[in-house]
Amino acid sequence: MSVIEEERVRGAVFKDINAEDEDQQPTVIESLCMNCYENGSTRLLLTKIPFFKEIIISSFSCPHCNWTNTEIQSAGRIQEQGVLYTLQVKTKEDMNREVVKSDSASTRIPQLDFEIPAFTQKGSLSTIEGLLDRAVMGLEQDQPIRKATDPAVAEKIEEFIQRFKKLKEVEEEFTLIIDDPSGNSFIENPFAPQKDTALTVTHYKRTPEHNAALGIEVEEEENDEKPGNDLDAMRNEVLVFNTNCPECNAPANTNMKLVQIPHFKEVIIMATNCDSCGHRTNEVKSGGATEELGTRITLHLTDPSDMSRDLLKSETCSVLIPELEFELGMAALGGKFTTLEGLLKDIKDLIVSKNPFMCGDSSTADRAEKLELFGQKIDKIIAGEMDVHIILDDPAGNSYLQNVYAPDPDPEMKIEKYTRTFEQNEDLGLNDMKTEGSQMFFVGALLHQNPKTCD
Template sequence: MASRDPIVDVGLAVEAVSADDDAVPLHQIESLCMRCGENGTTRLLLTRIPHFREIILMAFECPHCNERNNEVQFAGELQPRGCWYRLEVPSGDQKMLNRQVVKSDSATIKIPELDFEIPPEAQRGKLSTVDGMLLRAVDELQALQEERKKVVPETAEALDQFLMKLKSCATGEIPFTFILDDPAGNSFIENPFAPSLDPSLTIKFYERTPEQQEALGFLVASSQSGERETQGIIESLTEGRRGDSVESRGEPHGSIGAVAGHRAIAQGNSEEVAAALFKYTAPEEVMTFPSTCGACGVRCETRMFVTKIPYFHEVIVMASSCDACGYRSSELKPGGQIPEKGKTITVHVQSVLDLSRDVIKSDTASVKIPQVDLELTSGTLGGVVTTIEGLITKISESLERVHGFTFGDSLDDQRKSKWIDFRARLIKLLSLEEPWTLIIDDALANSFVAPITDVLEDDHQLTFEEYERSWEQNEELGLNDMDTSSADVHTTQQLNK
C-alpha cells in the first residue's frame, strides 16, 4: 500500500463524510481483508439515491489478493411504513433490466414464477440493477456447485437447471415478476417515467407487523397491550369519554392546546401544522400515553386529541417527541366510521387566495396536476396538513431531494433536461402566470381542501365528487375481508336498550 496511516475509527469516518459541505469528501480508511488477512482500503462516501434518502457507500479493495466488494449502509432513519414494489419485466426488454435497485439490509427479493427468494441476510445493503441482483444471486449459488456434485449430485443437478432459468431471467430471455419487500421502507426500484406513473411498476406502503417491528429493533414486548390501550384511548376520545388506562392520562382543556399557546402538542408538530389545525377548534381533551420513538427506539410520549373541521369530519391528531434523540413526528388519523364512498377534490387555482387554502392530504390520497403531467400515487409524501402552496413546495423539495443524484455525469442530456424543465414548470405554478388544477383523489374520503367562502356552495372553484370504490380499491384497503357483523349486533343491542 502507498499509504500506511493508522486505522481510523469508523465513527469518526462517518462524521467526516457527514460534514455539511457542498463538496462531500471521499474518506478512506485502512481495514482488514477477510480473504488474505492483509490490510486493504475502504472508501466511504455519503450521498443520496433517487426516490431515497441518505446512504453511505462503502467500497473495499485489497491490493494483495485483489479482493473487491461494495456495500450500502443507511445513514437516515427508518420510514414510518414498509414498502412493497412489484415490477413486471417482459422478455427482451434490456432497459427494464437496467433499472436501478436499492436493497436495504431488511429487504427481501422474490420471483414468484421461479418460487425464488433472496432473504435479507443473503445480500446485505446493495445498490445495483435488476439483472445485477439476479446475476449476483447466480454467482453465490454457483460458488459451491463443485462440492455439491461430489456429495449430493441430485441436488447439484436440480440446482443447475434452476440456475439456467434464473440466468434466462437475468438476460431477459423469459418474462418474470420482480418483487422487492422492505419492512424498513428504505428500498426502491427506479421509475424512469417519474413523476408520471409507471405501468410496469406497482408501489404499496403498509403497516409493519409486531414481528417486523421487533426485527428492526423497536420495543414491542407489550405491543398487543399497547395496541389495545391506544385503541381504547381513540374510542374514549371519539365517544367523548375519558380513557380508563392506567398509564394514559387526560389533561384538561387549556393546559395543552390552543388556549395555552400551542404548548406541548405543538412540540411534536411544526408551527404551520399546529396553526392550521387549532384555528378550527381547540381540543377539549388531550390524551398522553407512552409509545416508542421511531428513530432511536427508546420510550417517549405521544399526545392525541380529536378536533372537528367544518365541512369535513372528526380527525385525530397525534404528535410525539423524543427527549433522547430529539426526533419529532406528527400524524393525522381519520375519526369515525369508514365512508361508504371515495371522494375526488378538484381545485381550480387562479389567485394567491387559492394558494392559501388549507389542505389535509391523507396517506391514502393521490395527487394530480394535469397541466404539468404530475401524478403522485397514494402513500407518497404520507399524510400532511398544509396549504396548496405548501403542498407544491413539498412536492418540489421532494423531487429535488430524491432526484439530485440523477443529475450526475451518468444521466443522458435528454433525461437531464426533462427533469430540469419539469422542476421549472412545477415552481412556475406558484407564480400563477396561468390557472391550473389540483386534483386529490382519496378512496377513503379522508382528505380535505378548505373553501374560501363562508358557504361551501358559494365556492365555485372547489368541487367535491363522491364515487363508488372498485373491488380492487377495497381489496387494497383491506375492506373486502372486514367483518363488522359483531359490531352491528352490539350497536343494535345498544339502540334497543
C-alpha cells in the same frame, strides 16, 4: 451518557457525504478473506446520503486472490410502514433502474419460482442487472463441488442459471418483487415526476412476525384506567408528548391538537419542531373512521386566488395533475393540512429539491433537465399562468378541499363518491378487518366506562 450527548456523538460520526472533504476518510480494518483465508482489508465509511438516510458503506479486497466484496447497510431508523415494490420488466432499459435493497428485504421472480429470503444477503445499492448478477454468482459458487458430488442436481441448477441469464437479455417480460418490512428499500422511477405504469408501490402495516424479525418490541398498553371522554376539553387543549426527530433522531416534542374543519369533520394535527437541527414536520390524521365510499375531488384552477384554498390531504390520498401527466401516490407526502399552494410547493420540493437521485453519480443531464422543467411548470401553476386540474383521490374519503362558495356549490369544483375496489380495500386493510360482535364489544366498553348506564 445522556440521550442528547449520544445524538451529538452520532452526528459527529455520520457526516454528510462530500468528495472534497479530506477529513472524511474510510476506516481500514484488517480482515480474513473468506475465499482464500488470507488476510485482506475492509474499508468502512459512515456517511449520510443527502435527502436519504445514514448508511454504512463497506468494501473488502484481498491482495492474495483479488476477491472483492462491497456492501451497504442502513444505519437509520426503521420506517413506520413496510413497502412492497412490484416491477414489470419489459425492456433492457429497465435493467438499468437503480435499486436500494436492505438486508431485511426479500426478492422474488414469480416466473422462475425464485426467491431470495430476507436476511440472507447484505444490503446493496445496485441496479436490477446487478441484482440478477449477484443471484447468478451465488448459484454458481458451489457448482464445481456439486458436479463432483451430485451431477444431477448440478445439471438442474445449471439449467436454472441459463434461464436467469436469459432474463438479463429481457427476451420475455418478467416480474421483480421486492418486499421490505423495514420500508428502507427502493426501486427507481426513471419517468419521474410522471407515473411509472410498470411499477407498483404498496405500503402496508407490519405484522407481529415482521416486528419480531426486525427486532422491534411492541409493548402492549394496559388500559386499567378509564379513558377520558371529554372531547370538548381535548379540542381546547394542545397535547405535548416526547418523540425523536425524523431527520437527526434527536429528542424533540410533538404537539397534537383536535381541530374541527367547517363543513367536514374533525382531524388531528401533529407538528414536530427539532431544536437540534431545526427540522420541522407537520402531519394530519383523520379523527373519524374510514368512510363507506371513496372521494374524488376535481378542481379546475381558474384564478391565482385558488392557491389560498384550505386543503386536507390524508395519508391515503393520491394527487393527480392530468395536464402534466403527474400522479403522486398515497403516503408519498403523508397527511397534510395546508393550502393548495403549500401542497404544490411540497410536491415540487419532493420531486426536484429532495430527490436523492438528483445529486452525485445518480444524476444524469436528461433527468435533471426533465425534473427542472417540471418544477418550472409547478411555478407557473402557482402563479396562475397554466390552466390545469387538481384531482384529490382518496379511497378512505378523509380528504377535503375548501369550497369558497360554501354553503352554495362551487362551480369549479366537482366532488364524486365512488365504491372502492377490492385492491383499494386491500391497501386500506379493510378486507381482513373483522367486525363480527363489534356492536356488543362497543356496548360492553361503554358499560365499563360508566356502570350507571346499566340502569
